[in-house]
Amino acid sequence: METPRHWRLRKQRYGLIGEVCPHCDVKIFPPRDVCPACGSEAKTPFAFSGKGEVYSFTTMQSGPTGFNENAPYTVALIQLEEGPMLTAQLTDLDPAEEVTIGLPVEMVTRKLRTDAGAEGIILYSYKFRPVFTA
Numbered sequence: 317m318e319t320p321r322h323w324r325l326r327k328q329r330y331g332l333i334g335e336v337c338p339h340c341d342v343k344i345f346p347p348r349d350v351c352p353a354c355g356s357e358a359k360t361p362f363a364f365s366g367k368g369e370v371y372s373f374t375t376m377q378s379g380p381t382g383f384n385e386n387a388p389y390t391v392a393l394i395q396l397e398e399g400p401m402l403t404a405q406l407t408d409l410d411p412a413e414e415v416t417i418g419l420p421v422e423m424v425t426r427k428l429r430t431d432a433g434a435e436g437i438i439l440y441s442y443k444f445r446p447v448f449t450a
């Protein structure tokens with residue numbers, strides 16, 4: 317059964333798709349079909365640029381089961397340039413460079429882990445990496 321929600325979840329693996337409020341133009345992520353600013357129905361898809369900056373962050377010394385190969389890792393609260401905030405893992409960090417509040421970041425789609433089960437499902441997730449400016 318193909319529902320709009322399934323379609324949206326699949327699209328999110330390849331891009332940052334949220335919604336935009338047709339009434340007050342507020343950008344919404346994750347999609348929730350209701351504008352957090354004015355409370356109106358908001359079902360218009362909106363593709364975010366995937367760019368933002370670090371709002372706050374924390375470094376994890378060990379990951380949940382299946383993620384330990386990536387530990388330690390840094391999880392950040394990222395404010396997208398369109399406004400919404402989301403939590404995501406940071407990647408491609410230079411060990412010599414410290415993560416700072418306000419660090420410019422951009423979204424990348426990464427393989428999260430490969431399920432060892434019979435179907436060999438590969439899970440993808442978005443992460444963010446620092447934007448290098450010359």
Ligand SMILES: [Zn+2]
Pocket residue numbers: 337338339340341342351352353354355356
């Ligand atoms: Zn609104």
